[in-house]
Amino acid sequence: xxxxxxxxxxxxxxxxxxxxxxxxxxxxxxxxxxxxxxxxxxxxxxxxxxxxxxxxxxxxxxxxxxxxxxxxxxxxxxxxxxxxxxxxxxxxxxxxxxxxxxxxxxxxxxxxxxxxxxxxxxxxxxxxxxxxxxxxxxxxxxxxxxxxxxxxxxxxxxxxxxxxxxxxxxxxxxxxxxxxxxxxxxxxxxxxxxxxxxxxxxxxxxxxxxxxxxxxxxxxxxxxxxxxxxxxxxxxxxxxxxxxxxxxxxxxxxxxxxxxxxxxxxxxxxxxxxxxxxxxxxxxxxxxxxxxxxxxxxxxxxxxxxxxxxxxxxxxxxxxxxxxxxxxxxxxxxxxxxxxxxxxxxxxxxxxxxxxxxxxxxxxxxxxxxxxxxxxxxxxxxxxxxxxxxxxxxxxxxxxxxxxxxxxxxxxxxxxxxxxxxxxxxxxxxxxxxxxxxxxxxxxxxxxxxxxxxxxxxxxxxxxxxxxxxxxxxxxxxxxxxxxxxxxxxxxxxxxxx
Numbered sequence: 045x046x047x048x049x050x051x052x053x054x055x056x057x058x059x060x061x062x063x064x065x066x067x068x069x070x071x072x073x074x075x076x077x078x079x080x081x082x083x084x085x086x087x088x089x090x091x092x093x094x095x096x097x098x099x100x101x102x103x104x105x106x107x108x109x110x111x112x113x114x115x116x117x118x119x120x121x122x123x124x125x126x127x128x129x130x131x132x133x134x135x136x137x138x139x140x141x142x143x144x145x146x147x148x149x150x151x152x153x154x155x156x157x158x159x160x161x162x163x164x165x166x167x168x169x170x171x172x173x174x175x176x177x178x179x180x181x182x183x184x185x186x187x188x189x190x191x192x193x194x195x196x197x198x199x200x201x202x203x204x205x206x207x208x209x210x211x212x213x214x215x216x217x218x219x220x221x222x223x224x225x226x227x228x229x230x231x232x233x234x235x236x237x238x239x240x241x242x243x244x245x246x247x248x249x250x251x252x253x254x255x256x257x258x259x260x261x262x263x264x265x266x267x268x269x270x271x272x273x274x275x276x277x278x279x280x281x282x283x284x285x286x287x288x289x290x291x292x293x294x295x296x297x298x299x300x301x302x303x304x305x306x307x308x309x310x311x312x313x314x315x316x317x318x319x320x321x322x323x324x325x326x327x328x329x330x331x332x333x334x335x336x337x338x339x340x341x342x343x344x345x346x347x348x349x350x351x352x353x354x355x356x357x358x359x360x361x362x363x364x365x366x367x368x369x370x371x372x373x374x375x376x377x378x379x380x381x382x383x384x385x386x387x388x389x390x391x392x393x394x395x396x397x398x399x400x401x402x403x404x405x406x407x408x409x410x411x412x413x414x415x416x417x418x419x420x421x422x423x424x425x426x427x428x429x430x431x432x433x434x435x436x437x438x439x440x441x442x443x444x445x446x447x448x449x450x451x452x453x454x455x456x457x458x459x460x461x462x463x464x465x466x467x468x469x470x471x472x473x474x475x476x477x478x479x480x481x482x483x484x485x486x487x488x489x490x491x492x493x494x495x496x497x498x499x500x501x502x503x504x505x506x507x508x509x510x511x512x513x514x515x516x517x518x519x520x521x522x523x524x525x526x527x528x529x530x531x532x533x534x535x536x537x538x539x540x541x542x
Contacts, residue, residue: 070522071450073362074515077354079507082514085114085350086412089327090342090502097341098331099245099380100134100302107327108307111377114353115309118360123310123374123396132379132390134302136243137162141296144219144257146173146267147289154237156263158229161217161256163295171216171293175268175286177279179206186284190214193255193291195264197279198222204542207256217255217293221264224272229260235496238333245302245383247390255295304379306387308396311359313372313525320372320397321525322405323356323517324388324473325349326381330496337498342505344495347412349377351514358518369525371403378473381409388473392480403531404439404524405484407474411513412505415490417458424506426454427513428488430469433460434538436483438531439524443485446519451512459488462539470542481537487517 088094089110095103112128122128142159144151151157175195176187187194194215198206203222210218223229265272268286278286307327313319325348329341340346356375362368374397380386392399414424433440447453459468469475474484494500524531 069367070519073358074518076358076361077511077514077518079511081354082350082510083507085353086342086346086505087502089349090340090346092338096331096339097327097329099328099383100304101331104328108305111307111327115356115375118357119364120309120311120356120360123308128307128309130306130308130391130396132304132306132387134245134304134380134386135248135299136245136302137297137299138243139295139297141294143168143294146291154233154240157257157259158233158236160258162252162254164251164297165294168292168294169216171291172288173219173267173291174288175283177283179209182281183283184213191216193217193219196220197276199224211254219257219259221259221261224261226260226262239330240334245380246386251297255293306379306391307377309356309375311363311373313369316370317372318401319403319530320374320401321403321521322374322376322477323352323521324376324378324405325352325408326387326473327377328379328382330382339498340501342500342502343410343412344500345409347410347505347510348408351408351411352377354514355518355521371525373521373525381473385473385476388476392476399480399482402482405474405477405482406517406521407472407484407486408517409472410489411487412510413489413492414506415492417490423454425509425512426456428456428459428490430460430486430488431474431478432485435478435481435533435535436531437534439483439485442523443520446523447516450519451516453512453516469539478537479540481533483531483533487513
């Protein structure tokens with residue numbers, strides 16, 4: 045893939061026409077975004093004392109207060125009836141007991157299986173485990189799955205719709221393989237194990253009897269007493285050749301309320317103040333492991349959070365000096381991203397400013413590191429940009445123009461494909477704006493060995509590179525905020541289903 049970027053002279057000239065593109069003011073204010081300030085804020089937010097900023101934790105609230113105090117100190121207003129906080133009503137569901145037995149094998153949670161479903165049962169259910177394999181009409185016609193646990197082979201496919209189809213067909217529950225190889229499964233199981241005892245946080249919903257157990261391909265083969273390759277072949281068209289097994293399972297659940305907040309600072313614009321640009325990040329991370337190890341979350345997403353802070357300071361400084369943007373800007377730090385994009389979902393369902401007046405969302409999630417793709421490159425001044433041309437043909441051009449004019453980063457679009465197997469587009473908070481047809485651009489540095497590990501610490505952050513990335517986002521926001529015409533929404537949202 046060509047990671048470089050060349051704009052024609054005609055395009056450059058065309059993009060130079062709107063607003064303040066060549067004015068020196070934005071350079072002055074972009075230069076207030078410094079590595080020193082980013083370091084100061086991130087050293088605090090990603091310290092061991094902040095204990096991983098888990099959603100709803102006391103340290104999460106301390107982080108929220110730190111952000112609100114920062115916005116207040118720079119003259120930004122609290123847009124929620126004078127407050128900087130939007131309460132996000134969440135609950136923590138704790139599965140106090142999850143058991144699964146197949147034949148004589150009593151499986152161990154977070155070792156032999158990971159529980160990814162829902163349910164609450166007074167006593168264990170006894171049934172059979174049957175093998176369905178691929179969810180096709182042909183296979184469904186060959187296997188009686190009513191009232192039974194159903195073994196699914198869902199490697200390399202999106203499983204949500206398949207699970208729903210099988211449950212709607214009368215299955216009592218599902219045992220699913222979604223990846224091959226024990227090592228891949230073990231990484232997920234170890235993460236669940238490290239967070240054992242912590243509740244699953246989400247919106248309060250009616251409990252569904254939907255027990256879903258994820259196992260490795262090796263474990264599934266073991267449960268059916270069949271080699272993996274035989275099981276894979278049977279999954280295609282002959283699931284009835286795999287003998288069913290006796291099984292029992294139980295799930296016991298309790299729910300408790302969680303106090304969590306989105307944090308926001310607001311800068312009112314001038315003549316176009318009814319139109320709002322949202323610059324977002326998530327300030328939560330995943331807390332502390334069951335062994336007491338802190339997931340500092342320096343890159344994910346301390347880096348995005350402090351970038352939003354510094355961009356907010358740059359705009360606030362400009363406003364104090366008589367260079368207030370024409371459009372209003374909402375600096376939004378959301379909670380619950382790590383639990384399923386919860387805070388941004390709540391904001392988009394309960395917006396402080398009407399979504400029809402929301403011009404743009406620039407989302408920043410992990411911008412402090414160099415990823416696998418660039419770790420051996422001679423030029424590591426890059427950033428991945430995702431989603432910037434899906435809904436607006438203007439936005440990608442604006443990002444590119446400001447990059448050429450001011451930042452000189454490599455803008456890499458490799459993860460912007462609709463069929464990207466990593467599905468990064470669906471995994472951060474911009475998604476909840478795009479689904480409402482609001483143009484978005486997601487800025488991201490890719491994954492690395494410390495992603496979601498206790499080793500994601502401040503000492504590994506590339507602060508000069510992070511500063512360049514934050515300044516590019518500032519330049520983009522400045523351009524959109526001050527141009528005469530609102531950016532067009534002339535595209536179609538083709539990525540609506542997570």
